[in-house]
Amino acid sequence: MQRIVIIGTGQGGQQAATSLRQEGFAGEILMIGDEPGLPYQRPPLSKAYMASGDADALLLKPAAFYERSSIILRDGTRAARIDRTAQEVETEDGARHGYDHLILATGARNFRPPLPNLDAPGVAELRTLADAESIRRRLAHTRHAVVVGGGFIGLEFAAMARAANVSVTVIEAAPRLMARAVSPQMSDLFLKLHWSMGTEILLGTMAAAVMTDADGNAAGITLADGREVAGDLVLIATGVRPNVELAAEAGLTCRNGIVVDGSLLTDDPAISALGDVAAFPGPLGRHVRLESVQAAVDHARHIARRLMRPAPQPYASVPWFWSDQGKHKLQIAGLATDADDCIVLPQPTGEPVILLFKEGCLAAVETINAPAIHMSARRLIATPSAVLAACDYDLRQAAKTAAPVAH
Amino acid sequence: MKITFIAADGTETAVDAAEGESIMRAAVRNDVDGIIGECGGSMMCATCHCYVDEAWADATGQQEDGESDLLDCAASEVRPTSRLSCQIRMSAELEGVVIHLPESQL
Numbered sequence: 001m002q003r004i005v006i007i008g009t010g011q012g013g014q015q016a017a018t019s020l021r022q023e024g025f026a027g028e029i030l031m032i033g034d035e036p037g038l039p040y041q042r043p044p045l046s047k048a049y050m051a052s053g054d055a056d057a058l059l060l061k062p063a064a065f066y067e068r069s070s071i072i073l074r075d076g077t078r079a080a081r082i083d084r085t086a087q088e089v090e091t092e093d094g095a096r097h098g099y100d101h102l103i104l105a106t107g108a109r110n111f112r113p114p115l116p117n118l119d120a121p122g123v124a125e126l127r128t129l130a131d132a133e134s135i136r137r138r139l140a141h142t143r144h145a146v147v148v149g150g151g152f153i154g155l156e157f158a159a160m161a162r163a164a165n166v167s168v169t170v171i172e173a174a175p176r177l178m179a180r181a182v183s184p185q186m187s188d189l190f191l192k193l194h195w196s197m198g199t200e201i202l203l204g205t206m207a208a209a210v211m212t213d214a215d216g217n218a219a220g221i222t223l224a225d226g227r228e229v230a231g232d233l234v235l236i237a238t239g240v241r242p243n244v245e246l247a248a249e250a251g252l253t254c255r256n257g258i259v260v261d262g263s264l265l266t267d268d269p270a271i272s273a274l275g276d277v278a279a280f281p282g283p284l285g286r287h288v289r290l291e292s293v294q295a296a297v298d299h300a301r302h303i304a305r306r307l308m309r310p311a312p313q314p315y316a317s318v319p320w321f322w323s324d325q326g327k328h329k330l331q332i333a334g335l336a337t338d339a340d341d342c343i344v345l346p347q348p349t350g351e352p353v354i355l356l357f358k359e360g361c362l363a364a365v366e367t368i369n370a371p372a373i374h375m376s377a378r379r380l381i382a383t384p385s386a387v388l389a390a391c392d393y394d395l396r397q398a399a400k401t402a403a404p405v406a407h
Numbered sequence: 408m409k410i411t412f413i414a415a416d417g418t419e420t421a422v423d424a425a426e427g428e429s430i431m432r433a434a435v436r437n438d439v440d441g442i443i444g445e446c447g448g449s450m451m452c453a454t455c456h457c458y459v460d461e462a463w464a465d466a467t468g469q470q471e472d473g474e475s476d477l478l479d480c481a482a483s484e485v486r487p488t489s490r491l492s493c494q495i496r497m498s499a500e501l502e503g504v505v506i507h508l509p510e511s512q513l
Contacts (some may be wrong), residue, residue, distance in 0.1 A: 041447050048447075057432060058447075065438045297445060301513075322451055331451070371450050372476025379480075396476070 001100045001307065002027045005089050007079045007246065008105030009033025011041060012275030012296030014060050016103050017071045019304030029071045030097055032089065035128060036076040038063060043293060045132040046156040047324045051163075053136055055129060082250040084268055101270055103303060104247055104258060108240035108276040108291060113148070115236075117210035122218030124235045126153055138233055142166045146221050146231035148207045150177040152323040154237035155194065159326035162197045169200040169229050171207050171221060180239075181321065183336055185344055185354050186366045193328055202229075210234060240291060242277040255279060257289040262314035264303050272306075274299035280315065283335060283382070284358070294320045318381045320374070327369075333377035334364035341385070345393055355393065357385050365395065372396060408502050412439050413460075415510040424497045430506060431455040431493035441508035448493035450474070454512040455492040456481040460505035464488055467495050467504070483509030 004020060006013045009031050017029050033039075040058040049058060066073050074091070081090040088096045110125045112118060124135050135157075139145075145161050147154045150172030158168045170177075176187035177194075194201055206224035213219040220230035244254040252266045253259040257279030264272050264280060275296030282288030298317040306312040321332040328351075339356035346352045351368035361384050365377035376399035380388070383398070391398045410433055412420045424433035434442035434455075443454035450473060459467045470478075471494045478485050492506065 043449075044447055056436075059436070062436055062438050068438065293446070322446075322449065324449070329449070371473045372479070374451075375453070375477055375480040400479075 001025070003099055004029050004101045004103065004307070005097055005099040006031045006103045006105055007033070007089065008103075008107055008275075008277075009035060009039045009073065009075055010105060010107045010275070010296065011039065011060060011293055012107070012300050013103070013105035014039035015297045015300035016105060016274065016303055017069070018061070019301045020307065021069045021071070023304045023308035025304070025308055027100075029069075030074065030099075031071060032074045032077050032079050032091060032097070034076065034078040037129070038066075038073070038075070040129060041293075042127070043322075045129065046126055046153050046160065049129075049132055050136055050139070050157075050160045055133070058129065079246055082246055082271075084250055084271070087270060099270070101272070101307060103300075104266070104271060104273040104277060105275055105296070105300070106243035106246060106277045107296075108242045110236070111239045111241050112236065113207070113238050115148075115207060115209050117212050117218070118236070120210050120212050120216060120218040122232070122234060123210055124233060126157060126235065126237065127240075135233075135235070139164055139166060142233040144169070144231040145233040145235060146229050147171065147235045147237055148221060149235075149237035149239065150174070150201065150203070151237060151239060152178065152181065152321075154235065155190065155325050156323060157235055157237065158194060158199050159197060159324075159328075162199055163326065166233075167198070167200075169202065169231065170194070171202050171205050171223070171229065173204070173206050175204045177201070177203070178323075181336065182330070182332065182366055183339065183342060183354055183356055183364075185342060185352075186330070186336075189351060189368070190325065190328075190330070193325065197326055240276065242279075242289060244277060247271075247273065247277075255287070257287075259287060263306055263312065264299055264315055272303045274303060283319075283363075284338065288335070290319055292319065292321050318378050320378055329369050329371070331367050331371065331374040332364060333374055334362065334381040336364040336366065339363050343393065353395075355388070360385050362388060375399075408497050409504075410434075410497070410501075411503070411505045412441065412508055413505065414441050414508045426497055426499070428497050429493050430457065430495045430497065430504075431491070433497065434492065434506075439508075441512070442492055443512045444493060450477060450491065450493065453477045453481045453491065456483060456485075456509050456512060457490055457492040458486055458488045458507040458509065459490055459495075460507060461488065463501070463504045466500045470494070481509070482511045482513050 078092040211220040258273040279287040341357040343355040354366040356364040376395040422437035431444040446452040
């Protein structure tokens with residue numbers, strides 16, 4: 001294998017390039033991505049970056065790394081087409097780049113709900129450094145922010161805006177916060193935490209349109225019931241859609257993401273996919289698509305190992321997630337969806353730990369400001385509940401005796 | 408401010424860090440192999456594990472809350488001088504600090 005092309009310069013694409021070199025790949029590595037600049041971390045954009053404004057602190061690696069590692073970075077360059085027969089990627093400028101293996105790390109883009117006036121000046125979204133820079137500049141002059149979407153991004157922003165003394169209304173269509181990601185018990189805890197920060201939260205409430213002022217600028221959100229929520233900054237945080245178009249146009253199977261097998265290969269043995277865009281066989285035996293740094297990074301490492309080592313194991317990393325909302329670090333080990341049993345463990349200090357079970361085995365653990373319990377939980381996913389009951393659900397104790405997690 | 412990293416194989420790398428910058432950040436920014444910092448300093452991952460040189464152990468201070476629990480999850484041996492380098496910030500007392508790197512972070 002001489003030449004590997006990676007489409008996507010986010011954390012997953014960057015990790016794939018890094019891991020290939022660590023695994024000893026000596027051929028050419030070309031990264032192609034439409035965002036300008038060096039690969040950077042997105043998670044802090046809605047957290048630490050908003051406070052510090054320090055963009056350099058976001059860089060995953062300095063420029064010198066790419067030079068030293070002979071990784072060619074074509075930033076600000078959109079891949080236009082994959083020619084699977086010729087094994088070439090064509091970029092928008094017409095250049096063609098041959099590959100022996102292609103890694104699709106195209107990630108996701110923000111979903112734009114079909115609201116009238118969504119393009120009005122003043123409507124913000126948050127995914128890229130450019131988005132974050134713009135919001136950060138505006139926040140200093142914002143009096144009231146209206147957030148559509150009560151997921152991680154919307155709530156991280158809300159907490160940060162409250163800390164900057166901006167009043168905030170969050171509009172969430174579902175009956176609870178972060179409904180896709182956490183248990184109802186954790187949703188409820190965070191509802192109260194955001195109330196205590198002074199955030200107004202409208203659950204089970206549909207946005208109907210972006211309100212505009214006489215100049216056509218965004219001035220708030222009209223709700224489906226006709227009520228109006230006025231605000232000088234409107235943030236749309238209603239989830240993402242995977243960037244599957246390149247793959248789909250090349251004839252690869254796509255179903256809520258680019259479908260890959262247990263080794264993260266697409267239908268085409270010369271093409272892998274990773275991270276937010278990849279729908280891979282999950283722990284419950286059906287395909288899942290995870291929007292997380294963990295999936296991006298662990299997928300990337302797995303693909304690099306598979307390309308460079310003779311007999312690879314199937315991908316089996318435990319998923320984990322985190323969200324910093326004000327002073328509250330929410331951490332999730334495992335997948336909380338489809339749980340059929342739940343145990344809430346009160347803690348001597350701080351918030352309770354929530355254990356979620358599926359068919360008698362530990363499926364997920366949710367914690368707030370308890371990193372040690374979270375780390376233990378990551379080793380214990382899939383442990384039978386009887387084993388945990390036997391040690392009185394002391395996860396840290398149980399983890400010390402558990403077998404190490406497969407990598 | 409100067410930080411010297413000594414890799415498990417003995418290779419020394421000296422880098423410049425800013426006051427207030429974490430040792431993890433300085434390592435990543437200066438492309439030092441052996442510190443990953445996967446979570447960006449959120450105390451989530453234990454991939455910035457380091458050993459503070461004995462001579463500097465007092466100056467770097469105590470482990471933060473939760474740090475020792477996270478270190479339990481580190482890939483390499485945990486020693487009394489083990490720290491998460493994201494939790495050590497550069498200050499005047501740490502000018503010239505010497506940091507030993509573990510064999511592996513994953």
